[in-house]
Amino acid sequence: MDKQTPAVSLRHITKAFGSKVVANKDVSMDIMSGEILSLLGENGSGKTTLMNMLSGIYHQDAGQILVNGNEVFINSPKDAYALGIGMIHQHFKLVEVFTAVENVALGMDKKTTGGAKEIAKAITEICDRYGFDVDPKKKVYNMTVSQKQTLEIVKALYRGANILILDEPTAVLTPQETDKLFAVLRNMKKDGKSIIIITHKLNEVLAISDRVAILRKGEYIGDVETKDASVQSLTEMMVGQKVELDIERPAVEHKALRLRIDHLTCLDRYGVTALDDVSLEAYGGEILGIAGISGSGQKQLLEAVAGLQHAESGSSIEYIEPDTGTRHQLLGKSVSDIKRMGVALSFVPEDRLGMGLVGAMGMTDNMMLRSYEKGRLPFTDRKTPRQLASKVKEELEVVTPSLNTPVRKLSGGNVQKVLVGREIASDPTVLMAAYAVRGLDINTSYTIYRLLNEQKKKGVAVIYVGEDLDVLLALCDRIAVLCGGKLNGVVDGKTATKEEVGLMMTNLRTERKEADAS
Amino acid sequence: MTSAKERSTHEKPFHIVKRTDLPVWKSWLIRIAAVVASLIICAVIIILLTDDNPIQLYATMIQGAVGSPRRVWALLQGVAILLCISLAVTPAFKMRFWNIGAEGQVLIGGLGATAVMLLLGHSLPAPVVLLLVIVVSILCGAIWGVIPAIFKAFWNTNETLFTLMMNYIAIQLVSYFTYIWSSNKGNNVINTINVDNHAGWLELPPSIDRYGYLLNILIVAVLTVLMYFYLNNSKQGYEIAVVGESINTAKYAGINVKKVIIRTMLISGALCGVAGMLLVSGTDHTITPNTAAGRGFTAIVVSWLAKFNPLFMVLTSLLLVFMEKGALEISTVFGLNSSFSDIITGIIIFFIIGSEFFINYSIKRTHAKEAQTK
Numbered sequence: 001m002d003k004q005t006p007a008v009s010l011r012h013i014t015k016a017f018g019s020k021v022v023a024n025k026d027v028s029m030d031i032m033s034g035e036i037l038s039l040l041g042e043n044g045s046g047k048t049t050l051m052n053m054l055s056g057i058y059h060q061d062a063g064q065i066l067v068n069g070n071e072v073f074i075n076s077p078k079d080a081y082a083l084g085i086g087m088i089h090q091h092f093k094l095v096e097v098f099t100a101v102e103n104v105a106l107g108m109d110k111k112t113t114g115g116a117k118e119i120a121k122a123i124t125e126i127c128d129r130y131g132f133d134v135d136p137k138k139k140v141y142n143m144t145v146s147q148k149q150t151l152e153i154v155k156a157l158y159r160g161a162n163i164l165i166l167d168e169p170t171a172v173l174t175p176q177e178t179d180k181l182f183a184v185l186r187n188m189k190k191d192g193k194s195i196i197i198i199t200h201k202l203n204e205v206l207a208i209s210d211r212v213a214i215l216r217k218g219e220y221i222g223d224v225e226t227k228d229a230s231v232q233s234l235t236e237m238m239v240g241q242k243v244e245l246d247i248e249r250p251a252v253e254h255k256a257l258r259l260r261i262d263h264l265t266c267l268d269r270y271g272v273t274a275l276d277d278v279s280l281e282a283y284g285g286e287i288l289g290i291a292g293i294s295g296s297g298q299k300q301l302l303e304a305v306a307g308l309q310h311a312e313s314g315s316s317i318e319y320i321e322p323d324t325g326t327r328h329q330l331l332g333k334s335v336s337d338i339k340r341m342g343v344a345l346s347f348v349p350e351d352r353l354g355m356g357l358v359g360a361m362g363m364t365d366n367m368m369l370r371s372y373e374k375g376r377l378p379f380t381d382r383k384t385p386r387q388l389a390s391k392v393k394e395e396l397e398v399v400t401p402s403l404n405t406p407v408r409k410l411s412g413g414n415v416q417k418v419l420v421g422r423e424i425a426s427d428p429t430v431l432m433a434a435y436a437v438r439g440l441d442i443n444t445s446y447t448i449y450r451l452l453n454e455q456k457k458k459g460v461a462v463i464y465v466g467e468d469l470d471v472l473l474a475l476c477d478r479i480a481v482l483c484g485g486k487l488n489g490v491v492d493g494k495t496a497t498k499e500e501v502g503l504m505m506t507n508l509r510t511e512r513k514e515a516d517a518s
Numbered sequence: 519m520t521s522a523k524e525r526s527t528h529e530k531p532f533h534i535v536k537r538t539d540l541p542v543w544k545s546w547l548i549r550i551a552a553v554v555a556s557l558i559i560c561a562v563i564i565i566l567l568t569d570d571n572p573i574q575l576y577a578t579m580i581q582g583a584v585g586s587p588r589r590v591w592a593l594l595q596g597v598a599i600l601l602c603i604s605l606a607v608t609p610a611f612k613m614r615f616w617n618i619g620a621e622g623q624v625l626i627g628g629l630g631a632t633a634v635m636l637l638l639g640h641s642l643p644a645p646v647v648l649l650l651v652i653v654v655s656i657l658c659g660a661i662w663g664v665i666p667a668i669f670k671a672f673w674n675t676n677e678t679l680f681t682l683m684m685n686y687i688a689i690q691l692v693s694y695f696t697y698i699w700s701s702n703k704g705n706n707v708i709n710t711i712n713v714d715n716h717a718g719w720l721e722l723p724p725s726i727d728r729y730g731y732l733l734n735i736l737i738v739a740v741l742t743v744l745m746y747f748y749l750n751n752s753k754q755g756y757e758i759a760v761v762g763e764s765i766n767t768a769k770y771a772g773i774n775v776k777k778v779i780i781r782t783m784l785i786s787g788a789l790c791g792v793a794g795m796l797l798v799s800g801t802d803h804t805i806t807p808n809t810a811a812g813r814g815f816t817a818i819v820v821s822w823l824a825k826f827n828p829l830f831m832v833l834t835s836l837l838l839v840f841m842e843k844g845a846l847e848i849s850t851v852f853g854l855n856s857s858f859s860d861i862i863t864g865i866i867i868f869f870i871i872g873s874e875f876f877i878n879y880s881i882k883r884t885h886a887k888e889a890q891t892k
Contacts, residue, residue, distance in 0.1 A: 335770065359764070
């Protein structure tokens with residue numbers, strides 16, 4: 001590989017935002033053709049910024065980019081495409097009401113003679129070649145997340161991409177979908193394409209890539225061949241110090257019934273049953289995991305408890321007060337009703353900026369969101385929230401220029417820290433967290449696990465909705481598995497296996513029995 | 519692969535970069551520079567189109583706006599009314615409720631004041647009439663404002679169209695009543711109401727307030743400060759900001775979104791009612807369908823330009839009223855069509871809005887920077 005000219009070379013790339021934030025500092029690295037390179041780094045270490053310069057979204061302050069040994073000037077995404085560089089962003093850039101063909105055709109000035117049919121044919125060809133599965137006539141709004149992502153990749157390939165950049169492609173995929181994606185990436189590699197993949201999941205890094213390049217605080221630390229790397233060694237390179245990588249599971253003490261969910265049935269906003277007759281208990285002092293393919297009713301379950309989701313008649317969610325044992329019915333109550341009853345509920349929703357936080361406000365004002373009503377005066381108290389904000393900033397190491405910087409401008413991991421920090425600070429008796437570590441680097445993820453365990457030890461009933469089965473099995477005391485809105489069973493976190501839970505996620509028990517019978 | 523022709527062979531000489539840490543004084547310097555630049559452009563246009571001396575023209579504008587004590591007071595009165603309406607629309611706008619109906623809300627408030635003054639002016643003692651004028655006009659404005667809010671809150675109707683249409687209803691109502699109450703049947707003019715006993719007149723004795731504008735100005739000054747604290751330091755102001763940013767987040771935080779929408783539009787409408795009262799009972803002592811004179815719409819510009827900050831709105835409303843008064847003067851002195859002043863105002867506003875780009879972004883020279891590092 002050493003004699004070969006790299007497909008892309010970055011030379012001394014520096015990029016700063018304003019005078020304070022240096023996103024990339026003198027970064028030099030190479031990507032060979034026929035290689036899958038993982039770009040690794042903590043949240044805010046400048047991975048996405050670096051790739052955005054390759055794809056023409058930003059322009060470097062200093063440094064050069066070479067493609068196949070020639071210096072190139074990438075002034076816009078169009079230039080990047082002309083050079084064969086395509087990027088698949090975390091947030092898809094597709095038009096929802098268009099079909100796959102129309103999305104691929106969009107923005108192309110290439111003349112076709114056969115119109116939509118020709119593009120559809122080209123799409124099918126690309127799919128056959130690499131093993132994709134895209135229906136050219138399907139509208140994007142009918143597609144699953146995984147199909148949308150596939151379409152994005154096909155779009156990039158159709159435009160002639162030889163160098164493909166994927167920014168956290170697996171964050172939104174199920175394990176099965178991830179496997180499918182990896183198979184496709186390997187086919188593309190065989191075809192001589194270069195692939196750069198940004199991901200926080202180290203086991204995936206080890207599974208897919210040939211080489212790993214590591215960034216820390218905007219600087220290039222170095223690269224290793226994947227075969228010589230381990231989760232531990234990569235983490236240490238990324239963080240710059242030794243890190244303990246075992247998830248603790250403290251023994252459950254003083255287990256006490258806190259939530260009793262009975263026959264809970266909810267519809268989603270289109271009137272389709274999202275949660276079907278689910279009965280479940282959550283205990284103080286334990287972590288209850290919720291596993292399931294995304295969209296199996298996790299959202300409705302948490303929101304029903306939080307007072308944000310209407311439930312059908314016959315459903316019941318009872319809250320049992322820790323000290324007195326008084327029972328409160330939570331269904332039919334609004335968020336403020338529940339708050340007024342003295343139920344200390346904390347909720348880290350999946351949609352951080354769209355629901356848990358106000359993007360345009362700074363940390364201080366976001367800390368107020370749950371507590372602004374306190375006090376008799378009609379005026380808000382900003383002193384306590386400001387203290388809380390600086391406490392969260394310090395304890396969770398939130399990187400922000402100031403407490404008043406809109407949280408929208410922070411990186412994903414920092415946004416999550418602000419949200420989790422606030423929810424834990426309110427001294428809850430029930431803490432619900434949906435995908436709390438999605439998009440977070442390994443160090444921050446472990447911080448979150450530690451915080452959840454601390455809450456557990458304090459006697460809080462923790463409900464953790466997760467997608468990483470390894471983490472669920474290591475962290476949770478019990479795991480409830482949802483499948484298509486139905487509760488498919490509750491397993492013991494200490495004894496259950498990954499295969500068992502994976503199977504429960506995809507096959508309803510009754511169906512399995514039928515299959516066995518026949 | 520696409521042809522090499524499409525590729526850039528050189529770097530663009532300039533790149534647009536987002537600013538993150540511009541000091542406040544510098545952002546004001548940019549704004550001032552924008553105004554100066556706009557005046558220079560205007561001067562060029564004046565020379566090209568009219569052969570008049572631009573400096574003389576500007577001098578006349580200043581003369582027209584602040585050339586005598588009377589003009590200064592009239593300017594301040596204009597600012598006060600425009601500012602009052604701008605304050606009124608601001609909470610709604612911060613909530614992302616596009617209240618385009620201030621014009622109508624002002625008129626209905628004014629109509630309420632007119633009705634009390636006309637119908638009760640000689641049957642009740644003057645202080646009672648004034649009290650009723652205040653209460654009724656505020657109530658009328660609030661009701662006119664809350665109707666679209668109720669529809670929005672419960673049936674999610676489009677508030678932009680709704681409030682806009684309510685304007686036309688208000689204008690027609692005022693037309694109707696100016697006909698019914700016209701002083702000489704059929705001429706559609708209501709002469710100054712209660713000239714004899716000044717019942718329902720909001721005024722200070724002439725010894726204190728020679729031009730009759732002082733009270734209006736003081737009231738609006740107080741309202742400005744109150745609105746500033748309401749938006750920035752009150753719980754309700756916080757709720758407005760959250761609802762404006764994300765309804766989902768508001769629900770998550772336990773904010774009753776319907777209540778906030780209705781409450782905020784009650785306040786918005788009520789303040790428009792105050793503006794109507796200041797116009798009818800405080801200055802004009804009569805009403806015409808043109809009493810609001812488009813200020814319900816200009817107020818939107820004032821509020822946006824000031825980024826919904828009531829204190830900045832003092833400046834933006836001053837700028838607009840100053841331009842308006844100055845423009846009136848040049849159209850008479852230089853015999854220029856009043857459209858000409860609109861052109862100048864337009865250019866200046868365009869530059870001020872355009873300057874925001876330079877406050878948010880800087881343009882970097884690529885080559886210069888690279889040469890340094892090499």
